[in-house]
Amino acid sequence: NTETSFQRFMIIIEILDRISQSTETELIDNQFSELPFSKKEAERFNSVFSYIVENFSTNIKLNDLADIAHLTSTSFCRYFRQVTHKTPSAVIMELRIRHACNRLKTSDSPINGICFESGFGNLSHFNKAFKQSTGVTPSRYRQMFRQTKEK
Numbered sequence: 001n002t003e004t005s006f007q008r009f010m011i012i013i014e015i016l017d018r019i020s021q022s023t024e025t026e027l028i029d030n031q032f033s034e035l036p037f038s039k040k041e042a043e044r045f046n047s048v049f050s051y052i053v054e055n056f057s058t059n060i061k062l063n064d065l066a067d068i069a070h071l072t073s074t075s076f077c078r079y080f081r082q083v084t085h086k087t088p089s090a091v092i093m094e095l096r097i098r099h100a101c102n103r104l105k106t107s108d109s110p111i112n113g114i115c116f117e118s119g120f121g122n123l124s125h126f127n128k129a130f131k132q133s134t135g136v137t138p139s140r141y142r143q144m145f146r147q148t149k150e151k
Helices: 005-021 039-055 061-069 073-084 090-108 111-119 121-136 139-151
Strands: none
Touching: 005 039, 005 090, 005 121, 039 061, 039 090, 061 073, 073 090, 090 111, 090 121, 090 139, 111 121, 111 139, 121 139
16 A cells, blocks of 8 residues: 555545535434533534635634634634644644645646645745655655556
8 A cells, every 4th residue: 555644644634524514414323422522612613623624725813713713812722732632733734735635646737836726825835844744745746646547
């Protein structure tokens, strides 16, 4: 299997995103209905996460996320980390990288266009963040998937 652990993680995130948007739900195990978060807390987090997913390619401000959650910035950061075990910026970065990965695999768009489309402010930062997350440069990532398709 040639997929990296990061790629498998991003596939899981994509699946969870699709599930979260589905209107077809059915309770399959009561233990999950008794999570420590109330319905109001779940709605709060869903509002925040939906905003992040819809706006990851823009400059998301911490204050905007805190306002959506009806918390101060400090309280929001603590809350978000408690729920996700990650910082808001780390989650946003993961979504941006996932989007870039998908675009690199499925399009012939120039890498600098994908960089800005994915929410990165400059190509240098994009290249550094992409390599840090995936272990390869964006151009190498694209080459890897082109080689796989040709085989």
